[in-house]
Amino acid sequence: MLDSALEVLRLQAAGEASAVEIAERALDAIEASQSTHNAYTHVDRDAALAAAQAVDAKRASGQPLGALAGVPIAVKDVLCTSDMPTTCSSEMLRGFRPPYDATVVEKLRAADAVIVGKTNMDEFAMGASTETSAFGITKNPWDTSRTPGGSSGGAAAAVAAGTVPLSLGTDTGGSIRQPAAFCGVTGLKPTYGRVSRYGLVAFASSLDQIGPMAWSADECALLMNVIAGFEPRDSTSLDQAVPDFTLATESNDLRGMRIGVLRESLQAEGIDESIRTAVAHAIGVFAELGAEIVDVDLPHREYWVPTYYVIAPSEASSNLSRYDGAHYGHRAGEEAKDLVSMYCRSRAEGFGAEVKRRIMIGTYALSEGYADEYYNKALKVRRLIRGDYDAAFSQVDLLLGPVTPTPAFPLGDKIDDPIQMYLCDLFTVGANLAGVPAISLPGGFDPAGLPIGIQLQAPTLEESRLLFAASAFQSATDYHTQRPNQ
Amino acid sequence: MSQLPTTTIIGLEVHVQLKTATKLFCGCSTKFGSPPNTQVCPVCLGLPGALPVINEHAIELAIRAGLAINCDIPPLTKWDRKQYFYPDLPKGYQISQFDLPICADGCLEIADPADDDSTRKIGITRAHLEEDAGKSMHDEAAGRADSRIDLNRCGTPLLEIVSEPDLRTAEEALAYLTKLKEMMTHLGVSDCEMQEGSLRVDANVNLHIDKHGERIATPIVEVKNMNSFRNVVAALHFEVDRQYAEWEETGNTIETHGKRTFGWNDVKGVTYPQREKEESADYRYFPCPDLLPIRIPSERVEEIRASLGETPEETRERLQSQYGIKAYDADVIVSQGRGMVQYYDAVAMACGDGKRASSWIQQDVMRSLKEQGGDIESFGVTAEQLAQLLSKVSSGELTNDRARDVFKHLSENGGGIDEAIKALGIEAVDDSEMETLVKELLAANPKVVDDVKNGNQKAVGSLIGQARSKNPNANPQIIREIALRLIENA
Numbered sequence: 001m002l003d004s005a006l007e008v009l010r011l012q013a014a015g016e017a018s019a020v021e022i023a024e025r026a027l028d029a030i031e032a033s034q035s036t037h038n039a040y041t042h043v044d045r046d047a048a049l050a051a052a053q054a055v056d057a058k059r060a061s062g063q064p065l066g067a068l069a070g071v072p073i074a075v076k077d078v079l080c081t082s083d084m085p086t087t088c089s090s091e092m093l094r095g096f097r098p099p100y101d102a103t104v105v106e107k108l109r110a111a112d113a114v115i116v117g118k119t120n121m122d123e124f125a126m127g128a129s130t131e132t133s134a135f136g137i138t139k140n141p142w143d144t145s146r147t148p149g150g151s152s153g154g155a156a157a158a159v160a161a162g163t164v165p166l167s168l169g170t171d172t173g174g175s176i177r178q179p180a181a182f183c184g185v186t187g188l189k190p191t192y193g194r195v196s197r198y199g200l201v202a203f204a205s206s207l208d209q210i211g212p213m214a215w216s217a218d219e220c221a222l223l224m225n226v227i228a229g230f231e232p233r234d235s236t237s238l239d240q241a242v243p244d245f246t247l248a249t250e251s252n253d254l255r256g257m258r259i260g261v262l263r264e265s266l267q268a269e270g271i272d273e274s275i276r277t278a279v280a281h282a283i284g285v286f287a288e289l290g291a292e293i294v295d296v297d298l299p300h301r302e303y304w305v306p307t308y309y310v311i312a313p314s315e316a317s318s319n320l321s322r323y324d325g326a327h328y329g330h331r332a333g334e335e336a337k338d339l340v341s342m343y344c345r346s347r348a349e350g351f352g353a354e355v356k357r358r359i360m361i362g363t364y365a366l367s368e369g370y371a372d373e374y375y376n377k378a379l380k381v382r383r384l385i386r387g388d389y390d391a392a393f394s395q396v397d398l399l400l401g402p403v404t405p406t407p408a409f410p411l412g413d414k415i416d417d418p419i420q421m422y423l424c425d426l427f428t429v430g431a432n433l434a435g436v437p438a439i440s441l442p443g444g445f446d447p448a449g450l451p452i453g454i455q456l457q458a459p460t461l462e463e464s465r466l467l468f469a470a471s472a473f474q475s476a477t478d479y480h481t482q483r484p485n486q
Numbered sequence: 487m488s489q490l491p492t493t494t495i496i497g498l499e500v501h502v503q504l505k506t507a508t509k510l511f512c513g514c515s516t517k518f519g520s521p522p523n524t525q526v527c528p529v530c531l532g533l534p535g536a537l538p539v540i541n542e543h544a545i546e547l548a549i550r551a552g553l554a555i556n557c558d559i560p561p562l563t564k565w566d567r568k569q570y571f572y573p574d575l576p577k578g579y580q581i582s583q584f585d586l587p588i589c590a591d592g593c594l595e596i597a598d599p600a601d602d603d604s605t606r607k608i609g610i611t612r613a614h615l616e617e618d619a620g621k622s623m624h625d626e627a628a629g630r631a632d633s634r635i636d637l638n639r640c641g642t643p644l645l646e647i648v649s650e651p652d653l654r655t656a657e658e659a660l661a662y663l664t665k666l667k668e669m670m671t672h673l674g675v676s677d678c679e680m681q682e683g684s685l686r687v688d689a690n691v692n693l694h695i696d697k698h699g700e701r702i703a704t705p706i707v708e709v710k711n712m713n714s715f716r717n718v719v720a721a722l723h724f725e726v727d728r729q730y731a732e733w734e735e736t737g738n739t740i741e742t743h744g745k746r747t748f749g750w751n752d753v754k755g756v757t758y759p760q761r762e763k764e765e766s767a768d769y770r771y772f773p774c775p776d777l778l779p780i781r782i783p784s785e786r787v788e789e790i791r792a793s794l795g796e797t798p799e800e801t802r803e804r805l806q807s808q809y810g811i812k813a814y815d816a817d818v819i820v821s822q823g824r825g826m827v828q829y830y831d832a833v834a835m836a837c838g839d840g841k842r843a844s845s846w847i848q849q850d851v852m853r854s855l856k857e858q859g860g861d862i863e864s865f866g867v868t869a870e871q872l873a874q875l876l877s878k879v880s881s882g883e884l885t886n887d888r889a890r891d892v893f894k895h896l897s898e899n900g901g902g903i904d905e906a907i908k909a910l911g912i913e914a915v916d917d918s919e920m921e922t923l924v925k926e927l928l929a930a931n932p933k934v935v936d937d938v939k940n941g942n943q944k945a946v947g948s949l950i951g952q953a954r955s956k957n958p959n960a961n962p963q964i965i966r967e968i969a970l971r972l973i974e975n976a
Contacts, residue, residue, distance in 0.1 A: 079535075080534065080535045086534070086535075093534070096534075098528070098533060098534065098535065099528065099533070100533075102535060197535075197537060198535065199535040199536075200535055201534040201535045202534075202535070202776075204775075205775035205776050206775035232539060233537060233539060234537050235537065235540065235777050235778055236775075236776065236778065315772075315775055317770075318567050318569055318578070318579055318770075318772070320578075321569060321571065321577065321578020321579055322532045322534070322576060322577045322578045324571055324578060326573040326635075327531070327532075327573075327576050328533070343571055363770065366770040366772050367770060368768045368770070371772070375772060
């Protein structure tokens with residue numbers, strides 16, 4: 001089993017395994033798991049082996065190697081790859097091959113990582129269970145009757161199933177953190193603007209962010225070092241110095257750190273007892289590591305989900321206008337007699353139900369006469385929510401709370417009930433609306449043995465602080481070292 | 487039946503394409519006339535995942551333009567998405583500016599076409615930046631509805647300049663457009679070539695009819711597809727008559743019929759209603775989340791204001807007084823833009839003959855530019871070379887005709903004047919050689935000799951052509967002088 005990126009690097013450095021051998025093990029593991037978990041939409045064995053061979057050749061000739069040399073990695077199928085299809089798990093983009101690599105993909109290649117394939121997701125990243133994919137549902141490696149979460153369900157399951165040590169996900173309202181929690185791995189949503197979005201197929205541009213998924217915070221730090229940084233091709237990219245994130249994981253001493261607990265949020269309806277227990281337990285662990293625990297509240301928390309579900313669909317309705325059948329992607333057949341019917345049929349056939357629902361919500365929210373009531377009002381509330389975070393972070397260094405109201409739910413449980421599905425984002429969308437970084441890390445198990453995640457949030461650009469606390473927590477606990485029975 | 491007193495109300499929306507080397511949000515070239523879909527990239531194609539990055543030069547040009555038309559440049563401007571579906575709009579939205587345009591609240595003073603001594607001040611509501619769409623080419627030959635799309639133009643920067651409804655006649659509209667075009671070319675903001683689409687005009691027009699003290703407004707018509715200033719004038723005249731007739735016939739007013747869109751048919755000389763959407767379009771404008779708002783500090787605005795230099799009027803007056811050229815000639819040079827003015831200044835100054843420089847520029851330089859399709863900044867004959875050439879003409883070293891040959895050679899092949907002279911085989915002809923030639927010609931043309939002796943000196947002219955066919959370097963002035971001297975002394 002290919003557990004750890006750090007172990008993969010050590011094996012190669014020590015001459016105990018070549019990059020090709022490691023790639024083969026990853027590819028074999030994918031082959032063994034795919035029919036059960038369906039974590040991938042595309043696997044490119046030849047390209048992966050060629051990349052691994054190139055790493056071995058570099059090593060043999062003494063050339064300098066990138067930070068992820070020979071480390072197999074899976075990439076969510078919403079990130080453009082010039083040598084593999086980029087489908088967003090949508091019929092609309094079945095077989096679509098972009099002519100360019102996303103910036104993060106360029107950076108992975110430059111770091112000598114071995115990209116093994118693309119991971120399954122909710123269609124256009126809209127969903128919390130990976131059930132809206134046009135390419136089949138992904139199953140949770142801990143319990144295949146349950147969802148891995150979403151929308152980065154494939155990326156989380158790919159790690160949890162032991163096929164790769166690292167994956168890249170994207171998080172618009174919790175799409176890295178919730179699947180990380182459901183699959184018992186660690187997932188980081190960086191500060192908005194920390195990682196270039198160039199080549200990330202947009203869902204909601206003001207909320208989308210790419211981030212790392214791995215078993216441990218230390219490995220997330222390793223991947224953050226590669227993908228973070230200013231890039232002029234993304235105008236929303238932050239022109240800020242990037243620290244060495246791995247340095248943050250060296251100390252475990254949390255003395256002097258003030259951690260705010262969102263105590264009230266735990267009282268909300270529909271929260272599983274196991275979640276409350278895990279958060280309470282995490283509070284104890286952090287206290288023991290030296291952190292000072294204080295209670296804080298984010299007063300506009302009850303407006304997070306409604307605000308998110310106006311802003312995100314509004315932007316999505318605009319971003320997804322380009323899929324009209326005219327230039328690329330799915331186009332209706334000959335029965336479409338004129339332009340308008342070609343548009344209507346192409347979009348009716350190419351998009352799934354959840355995508356259509358969000359396009360309709362967003363179109364409505366931006367319409368003349370309704371924009372003030374919905375979209376513009378949501379922007380105002382978003383400012384209040386940011387204000388809440390600013391106020392909270394003037395008192396504390398980090399915020400601690402749950403990631404999800406429940407552990408992984410059974411497949412099919414919420415797919416016909418959009419409101420229940422949207423409520424999965426109850427604790428995660430705040431960080432996206434405020435643009436702050438947040439991490440989900442394994443915090444225990446429920447009585448049925450399903451993983452539970454806990455969430456830390458930090459002020460803008462303080463990913464290092466998150467990784468520091470997360471790594472300290474993982475030095476004191478072993479949840480991130482547990483593996484599903486395969 | 488006599489017509490009631492009527493006031494025509496006209497407002498113009500003018501799109502000018504900004505003269506940037508690259509597009510508004512990507513590095514693709516804005517060059518006109520390249521093969522379809524060769525100046526495109528993931529950004530202007532609107533491919534999934536691609537993101538726009540603002541072209542600073544477009545901001546600079548927009549501010550220049552705005553200052554020239556007396557606009558405020560607000561400290562904050564932002565980008566919005568205007569959403570509609572069309573195949574030449576690959577993102578399904580156009581990045582434009584909705585509520586915070588880069589230029590606001592300006593005006594343009596025009597000469598009053600009805601009164602030579604007065605001017606009219608035309609308000610400018612706003613000017614905003616936006617990206618152009620591509621071009622759809624519909625080929626319905628052979629019974630096939632075959633549409634092709636060229637996205638080269640997609641993402642080209644446009645400045646949309648919206649006037650107040652302050653214009654009262656088609657002639658005022660023409661004066662406004664002429665002045666605006668002159669400003670924009672003069673400042674290097676735009677080429678303003680209507681044929682190439684770098685200047686486009688939509689006109690909003692209606693009538694206020696005074697019916698015995700009651701003011702009745704006819705429905706506003708937005709006229710599109712006018713591809714020359716002449717057409718704008720014709721369309722406005724047509725529309726004024728048509729609206730009055732329509733009102734007499736139907737009584738339609740702005741209250742009952744609001745606003746409609748008409749096209750202009752140049753061949754038939756008529757406006758015609760364009761197909762209207764059942765509901766008014768809802769563009770669902772919202773701030774573009776891929777671009778940050780732009781802060782424009784007042785220092786930057788003042789810096790640009792300071793760099794604007796003289797206005798076209800000031801340049802025209804200066805050229806007349808400095809070089810003694812006529813108002814018409816100054817006007818032609820100024821209307822070619824600032825690059826041409828600089829070129830002219832350099833030539834006139836260096837050769838010392840502003841009139842000769844003006845005539846050469848208007849004839850030879852402008853003709854070559856038109857044939858070669860370039861602009862004066864990259865023209866093959868430098869101002870220094872042309873000045874040198876004209877000095878040679880002034881000194882008699884070269885004839886006008888031979889200088890033209892040299893000019894043509896330079897503009898086609900580049901290189902230096904001496905090289906060109908050498909390549910063309912132009913040599914100074916020695917006077918004794920010329921005298922031998924003229925003697926031969928006089929011997930062969932006794933009638934010319936007689937005519938001159940009888941007082942008709944012009945008869946010598948027929949010798950000049952003959953001399954030049956024998957020796958192209960022959961200087962007509964010298965041939966004339968030698969011939970007259972020889973006849974007189976004979």
